[in-house]
Amino acid sequence: xxxxxxxxxxxxxxxxxxxxxxxxxxxxxxxxxxxxxxxxxxxxxxxxxxxxxxxxxxxxxxxxxxxxxxxxxxxxxxxxxxxxxxxxxxxxxxxxxxxxxxxxxxxxxxxxxxxxxxxxxxxxxxxxxxxxxxxxxxxxxxxxxxxxxxxxxxxxxxxxxxxxxxxxxxxxxxxxxxxxxxxxxxxxxxxxxxxxxxxxxxxxxxxxxxxxxxxxxxxxxxxxxxxxxxxxxxxxxxxxxxxxxxxxxxxxxxxxxxxxxxxxxxxxxxxxxxxxxxxxxxxxxxxxxxxxxxxxxxxxxxxxxxxxxxxxxxx
Amino acid sequence: xxxxxxxxxxxxxxxxxxxxxxxxxxxxxxxxxxxxxxxxxxxxxxxxxxxxxxxxxxxxxxxxxxxxxxxxxxxxxxxxxxxxxxxxxxxxxxxxxxxxxxxxxxxxxxxxxxxxxxxxxxxxxxxxxxxxxxxxxxxxxxxxxxxxxxxxxxxxxxxxxxxxxxxxxxxxxxxxxxxxxxxxxxxxxxxxxxxxxxxxxxxxxxxxxxxxxxxxxxxxxxxxxxxxxxxxxxxxxxxxxxxxxxxxxxxxxxxxxxxxxxxxxxxxxxxxxxxxxxxxxxxxxxxxxxxxxxxxxxxxxxxxxxxxxxxxxxxxxxxxxxxxxxxxxxxxxxxxxxxxxxxxxxxxxxxxxxxxxxxxxxxxxxxxxxxxxxxxxxxxxxxxxxxxxxxxxxxxxxxxxxxxxxxxxxxxxx
Numbered sequence: 001x002x003x004x005x006x007x008x009x010x011x012x013x014x015x016x017x018x019x020x021x022x023x024x025x026x027x028x029x030x031x032x033x034x035x036x037x038x039x040x041x042x043x044x045x046x047x048x049x050x051x052x053x054x055x056x057x058x059x060x061x062x063x064x065x066x067x068x069x070x071x072x073x074x075x076x077x078x079x080x081x082x083x084x085x086x087x088x089x090x091x092x093x094x095x096x097x098x099x100x101x102x103x104x105x106x107x108x109x110x111x112x113x114x115x116x117x118x119x120x121x122x123x124x125x126x127x128x129x130x131x132x133x134x135x136x137x138x139x140x141x142x143x144x145x146x147x148x149x150x151x152x153x154x155x156x157x158x159x160x161x162x163x164x165x166x167x168x169x170x171x172x173x174x175x176x177x178x179x180x181x182x183x184x185x186x187x188x189x190x191x192x193x194x195x196x197x198x199x200x201x202x203x204x205x206x207x208x209x210x211x212x213x214x215x216x217x218x219x220x221x222x223x224x225x226x227x228x229x230x231x232x233x234x235x236x237x238x239x240x241x242x243x244x245x246x247x248x249x250x251x252x253x254x255x256x257x258x259x260x261x262x263x264x265x266x267x268x269x270x271x272x273x274x275x276x277x278x279x280x281x282x283x284x285x286x287x288x289x290x291x292x293x294x295x296x297x298x299x300x301x302x303x304x305x306x307x308x309x310x311x312x313x314x315x
Numbered sequence: 316x317x318x319x320x321x322x323x324x325x326x327x328x329x330x331x332x333x334x335x336x337x338x339x340x341x342x343x344x345x346x347x348x349x350x351x352x353x354x355x356x357x358x359x360x361x362x363x364x365x366x367x368x369x370x371x372x373x374x375x376x377x378x379x380x381x382x383x384x385x386x387x388x389x390x391x392x393x394x395x396x397x398x399x400x401x402x403x404x405x406x407x408x409x410x411x412x413x414x415x416x417x418x419x420x421x422x423x424x425x426x427x428x429x430x431x432x433x434x435x436x437x438x439x440x441x442x443x444x445x446x447x448x449x450x451x452x453x454x455x456x457x458x459x460x461x462x463x464x465x466x467x468x469x470x471x472x473x474x475x476x477x478x479x480x481x482x483x484x485x486x487x488x489x490x491x492x493x494x495x496x497x498x499x500x501x502x503x504x505x506x507x508x509x510x511x512x513x514x515x516x517x518x519x520x521x522x523x524x525x526x527x528x529x530x531x532x533x534x535x536x537x538x539x540x541x542x543x544x545x546x547x548x549x550x551x552x553x554x555x556x557x558x559x560x561x562x563x564x565x566x567x568x569x570x571x572x573x574x575x576x577x578x579x580x581x582x583x584x585x586x587x588x589x590x591x592x593x594x595x596x597x598x599x600x601x602x603x604x605x606x607x608x609x610x611x612x613x614x615x616x617x618x619x620x621x622x623x624x625x626x627x628x629x630x631x632x633x634x635x636x637x638x639x640x641x642x643x644x645x646x647x648x649x650x651x652x653x654x655x656x657x658x659x660x661x662x663x664x665x666x667x668x669x670x671x672x673x674x675x676x677x678x679x680x681x682x683x684x685x686x687x688x689x690x691x692x693x694x695x696x697x698x699x700x701x702x703x704x705x706x707x708x709x710x711x712x713x714x715x716x717x718x719x720x721x722x723x724x725x726x727x728x729x
Contacts, residue, residue: 001351003541010533070344116585128567135540212557212585216355255534287495291528
C-alpha cells in the first residue's frame, strides 16, 4: 500500500515535468503542423541559460529570463528558418528541425563544454516539504507541480478565453480568411512557435536542476516527449496533460512491479518450454522493461486510434 | 549545371591535394587512438585524448623511444564497431604499428577480431592493439588474442576489489545495474565475489534497468527503501548514476552507494554534496593516493595536469603505465615492429608511477595492477572538479590480490 502511494506521487511529479515539456510541442504541432524535433534541444538551451543567468542574478530571475530568451531564439528560428522552408511543405520543415537538433547540440557543447554543469536547486527550495511514509517530499517538487499547474491553466485560458487565442486559432485553421480580415498571419505563426519554445525553456529551467544539465539531456528527453504528444492526440492540450500523467504513472509503477507475464498465467497451470526466446520474453520482469512501455503504448495507439487519446483530427 | 561542375572540380582538387601531401616526418612513432569524439559519449573520448596528449608530450620531452618521438593520430569511432573497423583500415593503410582504444567492449571485441585477422594476412604490415579501457572479462578470457594487450583491470578484477572494499558492517546490499553487456557482467561478477568473499551479506534486491533511458529515479529509490538495503552496489555511470544519487538524496534515502565508476569525469560535479561520506568508487588513481603513499613525483604529475588548464582530475594512471611499458618494450625490442614489441611486452614487470608492482601477464595479456577504494569526503587534500569534495582512500587492492585465474588459450604466431 505504502509503495503504491509513494509511486503515485512520484508518477505525478514526473508526469507534470513531462507535461511542461510536451505542452509547448503539442501547441506547435497541433497549430502549425510542424513536428518540431528540436523541441528537446530548446529545453536543453533553457537549462543551460538558466544555469548561466542564475550564477549572476539568482534562480528566480532566471526562471523568467531564460524562457524569454528561448522564446526569442524560437522566434528567430521561425522568422529566418521555418518560414522560408514552409513553402516546401511539411517534410522540409521536419528535416529542417531535425538538422537543428545537431546544430544546437554541437553549439551547446562548444559554448558550455561536454561536462555536466553544477546547476543546483535554489537554497530556499532545498528542504523537505513533508515526510511521506518515511520518505522526504522535497519542496522543489512541490514547486515543480505548482509551476506546471499554473502553466496548464494560463495556456488554456489564453487559447480558449481571450481574443488573442481566438485569432491564433483562426489563423491556424483558416489562414487565408484570417489574413483577408486584416490579421498578420505570419506574425501569429511566429508568436505560436516562440511561445512553444518559451514553454520548453521554462521546462528546462525547472528540469535542468531537478535532473542534470549536460549535453545528453536533449537526446534523453526527446523520444518520450514525442510519445506523449502522439499519444495525447493532436490539437488537445488536455489530451497532452492526460498522456503526460499516464506516462509518468506507467514508468513509476512499472519499476516496482517485479512480476512478469508468466506470473499472470502461472496459476492456470501452464509451464514454459526450456530456454528460448519466448520463455525469455514471458519471464522478463516488468521492472526491467518499464522504460520501454510508453513506446509500446504509442505503437498500439497508432494502430488502433491514430488520432490519439483526445485528438480532434487525424494528421 | 555550372555550379555542379564547380563542386565536382573542387572535390577533385581536394583529392589531389590530400594525396599530394608530403609523407609526415618518418622519424616519429605513430600511435593511433580510436574512441568516440562525437555522440553521447564524446565527453569521455575528448577527455582521454587530452590526457594522452599530456602524457605523450611529457614522454617526448623525456626523449621518446629509440630516440624517436611519439605522434598521436586520433580517429572517431562513435562507439560503433563498424566505424572502428573503418578507422582500423585507415591506420593499417598508413602503416601505423600501434592502436590504442579505451571505450566500449563491443568495439574492443570487434577490434581484437579484426586486428588478429589483419595480422595473419599481412605479416609485413602488422598492428598491435593496446586496450586501455574495454573492460569485459571475456576479452582476456574466451576472446583473448596474442595481438591484444589490456592495460586496464577487467570487470572481474574490479568486482573483486569492489566487494573487498565493502565495509564489514554492511549486511544488506541492493544490486542495480544497466541492462547491457557491461552492466550484466558487473551484476554477475558482483554476485560471484559476494558469495566468495562476503557470505554474510544478503542481496535484498537485484535489478537491471534500461541503459540511459530512465529519466526519473524516484521509483527506484522507493523500491530500494522498501528493500531495507544498507548499500547500493552499482556499475551505473554518468547520467544513470548521477540521477540515482540525486533522487536518493532528495527523498532522504539513507544508504551507501558503493559504485564501480562514480569517479568518471563529470561525476563529482553532477553529484556534489549528495554523495558526501556515502559514495565510494574503485579507482586506478586519484589525487590523494600519492599523498597517502608519499610519492611526490606522482602528486606533482596530477598537480601539473590540473594547473595546465584542465578543469578535470587526472585519474587514469593506467594510461601512463601503458605508454611507459610500450616505450620500454620498444626500447627492449630495438624496433617498432609489432611482433617484436609484443614479445617484449609479455611478462614485462615494472613499477608504476606510484611505485606499485604491475605485470603484463603472458598467459592472457592482462595487466595485473592495483586498485584504490575511496569515499567522497571533504576531508581530503585534493578535491575533485572544484566541488570541495574529493576521494579519501580507505583501501588498496594490490596486483597480487587481483591476480585472478584465466581460461585464455592463446594462439601464438610461430
